[in-house]
Amino acid sequence: MIDIKITNEILDAAACIAKATDAACGGIAVFIGAVRNQTKEKKVTRLEYECYESMALKEMKKIAEEAIRLWSVNNIIIHHRTGILHIGDTAVIIAVSSAHRDAAFDACRYIIDTLKKTVPIWKKEIFEGGEEWISAHA
């Protein structure tokens, strides 16, 4: 089962874990990405996430399908938040369940690493004294 969502609402880790829970699965790996309070020694005030939603949903689905192909995991939940996020807010939740833990860990790691490379979502960091689109410039 693949469950993908992009939303402006607060993400719910317990709901993601519940969705990944499966009698056939002995392991659930969960990654939670949160907004941290500083970057390159600058104090972060908030992040603003923007998304090309139709393409982002497609790219996330491709990643989930590839993870199932590579590790035969049973369930993948990917929820990503957009809009204005503050320190400590959850930006992304990935939950993967499979019969055994190795596949769940490996697939979870693959999904977040690939999401950061291919899914058209952007964050602008607002810090004390300025703002910057992350990764935009060399």
Added chain:
Amino acid sequence: MTINILAFGIVKEIAGSSRKVLELENGTTVARLKNILETAYPKMKQLKSYMVAVNDEYAEDDLIVSPNDEVAIIPPVSGG
């Protein structure tokens, strides 16, 4: 032909809008479109990289753009 172009992230700020309408010759490739954009918006050349997506898929430079395509400029992504 008239093409609608979507701009996101820093490209939206460079172009001054999230949606641009461009008049292109028939047969325009993605590579040619990138040239046109970089001429119109020189700050595009300062980006680490960027991609063009056509109809929700990353496009190669030799793809020819068609009038009803949804074309989007994708600066370096930073989700997660």
